Amino acid sequence: MTIIVHGQALLTTRPDGTVAEHRDVGVVVEGATIAAILPFDGLTRRYPDVRIVGDGRDVILPGFVNAHHHVGLTPLQLGSPDMPLELWWITRMLCRAVDPYLDTLYGAFDMISSGITTVQHIHGWVPGTLDTVAAASENILRAYDDVGMRVSYCYAVREQNRLVYQDDAAFVDSLPRDLQGPMRSWFDRFRTSLDDMIALFEQLHERHGGKSRTRIQLAPANLHWCSDKALDRIALAAEGKDVRLHMHLLETAYQKEYARRRANGASAVEHLQSLGLLGPRMTLGHGTWLNQTDIELVARTGTCICHNCSSNMRLRSGLAPLNHFKAAGITTAIGLDEAGINDDRDMFQEMRLVLRAHRTPGMDDTVPTTADVFRMATTGGAQTTDFAGAIGSLEVGKAADLVLLDWDGLSQPYLDPLTGRLDAVVQRGRRDHVRTVVCDGRVIFDGGRFTQVDQAAAMRQLHDQLQSALSNDEVERRKLSQALLPHVRRFYARYVDPSRHEPFYRQSSRL
Ligand SMILES: [Zn+2]
Numbered sequence: 001m002t003i004i005v006h007g008q009a010l011l012t013t014r015p016d017g018t019v020a021e022h023r024d025v026g027v028v029v030e031g032a033t034i035a036a037i038l039p040f041d042g043l044t045r046r047y048p049d050v051r052i053v054g055d056g057r058d059v060i061l062p063g064f065v066n067a068h069h070h071v072g073l074t075p076l077q078l079g080s081p082d083m084p085l086e087l088w089w090i091t092r093m094l095c096r097a098v099d100p101y102l103d104t105l106y107g108a109f110d111m112i113s114s115g116i117t118t119v120q121h122i123h124g125w126v127p128g129t130l131d132t133v134a135a136a137s138e139n140i141l142r143a144y145d146d147v148g149m150r151v152s153y154c155y156a157v158r159e160q161n162r163l164v165y166q167d168d169a170a171f172v173d174s175l176p177r178d179l180q181g182p183m184r185s186w187f188d189r190f191r192t193s194l195d196d197m198i199a200l201f202e203q204l205h206e207r208h209g210g211k212s213r214t215r216i217q218l219a220p221a222n223l224h225w226c227s228d229k230a231l232d233r234i235a236l237a238a239e240g241k242d243v244r245l246h247m248h249l250l251e252t253a254y255q256k257e258y259a260r261r262r263a264n265g266a267s268a269v270e271h272l273q274s275l276g277l278l279g280p281r282m283t284l285g286h287g288t289w290l291n292q293t294d295i296e297l298v299a300r301t302g303t304c305i306c307h308n309c310s311s312n313m314r315l316r317s318g319l320a321p322l323n324h325f326k327a328a329g330i331t332t333a334i335g336l337d338e339a340g341i342n343d344d345r346d347m348f349q350e351m352r353l354v355l356r357a358h359r360t361p362g363m364d365d366t367v368p369t370t371a372d373v374f375r376m377a378t379t380g381g382a383q384t385t386d387f388a389g390a391i392g393s394l395e396v397g398k399a400a401d402l403v404l405l406d407w408d409g410l411s412q413p414y415l416d417p418l419t420g421r422l423d424a425v426v427q428r429g430r431r432d433h434v435r436t437v438v439c440d441g442r443v444i445f446d447g448g449r450f451t452q453v454d455q456a457a458a459m460r461q462l463h464d465q466l467q468s469a470l471s472n473d474e475v476e477r478r479k480l481s482q483a484l485l486p487h488v489r490r491f492y493a494r495y496v497d498p499s500r501h502e503p504f505y506r507q508s509s510r511l
Pocket of ligand 1: 337
């Protein structure tokens with residue numbers, strides 16, 4: 001089927017990172033692909049019976065890429081408050097078990113309505129056997145397929161140090177006797193081995209890897225969660241199927257210290273390099289505590305970084321040295337991680353946060369520009385997925401993933417022509433302005449309505465399911481989480497020597 005998407009302007013990132021603007025444009029979409037981008041005038045004569053999407057008043061943007069995402073209902077919605085990351089894992093234990101299909105739809109509704117057409121879904125932390133995990137994965141993929149969104153899916157491989165930065169058995173032994181049994185049972189709930197997780201990847205890759213809107217990637221969850229043996233296996237599997245990797249790294253100072261202890265004084269980045277894991281295939285999630293040597297190594301190897309700005313703020317992880325990533329020429333993406341600042345996965349707000357959070361004092365040009373942030377949310381994000389090259393910008397031959405933004409709503413009652421469209425979109429654009437979203441050549445959201453699934457029915461079902469009483473397992477986990485918190489606090493109390501880990505952003509903000 002052919003459609004023409006009509007806008008008063010189109011913004012898209014060029015290969016050199018600058019943003020191009022085309023006026024009064026028609027994007028001819030044939031099937032799932034952009035066949036032409038031409039002046040709209042005259043197009044209807046050339047394509048007389050074709051459906052026109054848009055009334056010519058909107059601004060057309062490439063669909064955004066949320067390059068780091070985990071769940072639908074947010075931890076806050078599930079009763080887990082924002083805490084420093086290492087403690088937050090403990091409060092995260094109390095969250096209820098949510099239906100993965102409905103949960104994924106919920107997150108997808110948030111994302112699509114803020115202009116996101118592709119998500120890197122990093123699934124994980126699922127109790128049970130390989131069969132249980134595989135069933136949850138299938139439900140997640142089915143939800144994205146049903147709603148019409150593009151997904152790059154990976155399952156976070158985690159096979160050690162599953163609660164604190166210490167061996168599970170040693171941590172259990174360090175607890176008071178009455179907590180040892182419940183803690184051991186909690187660990188025993190997770191019954192997937194490294195072999196299982198590699199098998200899961202291969203199985204999902206086989207079943208879904210070739211679909212137009214699905215890619216299956218690999219995710220070593222974080223350095224502390226994977227032994228070197230596991231990292232080797234994952235690297236080999238990624239090479240075997242030629243897929244990209246996404247790995248949380250150096251999210252907090254505690255993780256930086258963990259790496260120092262594990263790698264005999266080397267940094268986490270240097271350790272990954274020694275294992276051959278850096279390169280364009282690898283994206284580091286967060287990278288909050290990279291130092292200048294790490295940044296140079298990341299740049300030299302072509303490794304990408306996904307910047308999860310709101311998550312870093314909410315979980316007190318720190319401010320990533322984004323301006324230094326930029327100066328080094330690193331490919332960066334934006335990840336909303338669990339929820340964003342408003343707990344609602346709004347890409348416009350996250351772009352604005354990234355734009356504002358790194359405006360260090362001074363008059364140099366090291367701070368992010370609107371073009372930088374737009375690039376991060378589009379072509380930068382695309383590079384971190386196996387859709388790279390096919391999505392992220394609007395060009396002939398690329399995937400028809402686009403967003404129509406209500407320019408009248410954005411520019412009323414007045415916007416001086418001196419303020420360019422890109423600046424206005426990045427600085428004033430809101431979820432409310434998203435009128436239509438096209439993914440893979442199909443309109444999936446239009447006028448506030450999802451066209452492929454019944455949003456209200458799905459959300460009613462999700463609500464109803466969570467009205468049931470807590471299961472025994474959920475009650476046990478709540479008790480355990482509460483009882484563990486002081487012990488975990490104690491574990492980390494003297495873990496980091498502050499003189500050894502001065503936050504890099506403090507150095508970067510010195511004039
Ligand atoms: Zn994450």
